[in-house]
Amino acid sequence: MKVTFILAEAALETLPVSLQKDPRVISSCKKFGKKPENCLLDKSLHYWAMDKLKDKEKRGRPDIAFRVVQDVTSSPLYKSGMLNFFIHTYNDYVIEFGDNVRPPHAYFRFEGLIVDLFKKKTIKDANGKVLLQVRHGKVKDVLNGMGLSSAVGFEINGEKSTYEQAAAEIVAGGAFIIGGFPSGNFSTETASIFSKKLSLSQETIETDTVACRVIYELEKILLFKK
Ligand SMILES: C[S@@+](CC[C@H](N)C(=O)[O-])C[C@H]1O[C@@H](n2cnc3c(N)ncnc32)[C@H](O)[C@@H]1O
Structure with missing residues (x-):
């Protein structure tokens, strides 16, 4: 049996065009030897320029998706082909992960990969196998594609659950x-x-911690009890 994990409304996007001409953004990107069109929106670097962005408090945290990607792709559940993984972004793009994707461990390489993916729409390995694909879409489109119409959601103000x-x-x-x-x-x-x-505690837990722990419990049911 396969289960599907959607990291939803992820704060992962290339620099919005409206910010690419901002001198503060240009100089920040230059420090990393990059042009603005090759950078991800990052609150830790572009905070002052994000002032006029809609929903700015929900955006510009690519490190969250980076950490979840590391955790998911290194999990036994994903490696054994029992976990479908998608990232749905704030801007309604859906990144689909193929089987056995081994993402870069260094953040700057991850940034390069995501920027490249948004340009090319597909990333393949040397043998032509599709590793990553991106398309416009919403969470419901991902579920419909899997033949599902609903999913268990995690939120602090939900029904108490272990x-x-x-x-x-x-x-x-x-x-x-x-x-x-x-x-x-x-x-x-x-x-x-x-x-x-479902709510797992009265306090906010980091996204990757929730993902890791849920995946481990899924492994206990789907992998280890075989
Ligand atoms: C850093 S939180 C986002 C902040 C949000 N206000 C919150 O406290 O849940 C990122 C995600 O982790 C999950 N999460 C964080 N804390 C949780 C909790 N106590 N119970 C269930 N899910 C949680 C939710 O899916 C949430 O959207």
Whole structure:
């Protein structure tokens, strides 16, 4: 059995065109030897220029997706082909991960890969196997593509659950969604897809910590109890 994980509304995007001509952004990119069109929006570097951006508190945290990608692709569940992985971004792009993708461990290489992906739309290995694909789409499009109409969602203000209970719900339903943004809540559109909204503690937990722990509980059900 395969389950699907969607990292939703991830704060992962190339620099918006409106910011690419900002002198502060140009000089920040230059420090890394890059042109603005080859950089990801990053709050730690472009904070002052982000002032006029809509939803600025939810955007510009590519490190969140970077960490989740490392955790997912190194998990036994993904490596054994039992976890489909997608990143849905703030701007409604969907990145689909193929099997056995080994992403770069260094952040600057990850940034280069994502910028390249948005330009080329597909990244293949030396044998022509598709590793990553990006297209316009919403969370519901990903689920529909998997023959599903809902997924277990994780949010602090949901129904109290342990990681173990959450994994059992996911196995029953087939998919789960974790937010790839630093603060705020899911959009009403994404939240309307949740079959259940589960809260794992009264405090906010880092996205990659939630992902790792949920995946481990799924492994206990799907891999280790075989
Ligand atoms: C850093 S949080 C986003 C901030 C959000 N206000 C929050 O506290 O959940 C990123 C994601 O991790 C998951 N998450 C964080 N803390 C959680 C909790 N206590 N229970 C369930 N999910 C949580 C949610 O999917 C959330 O969208």
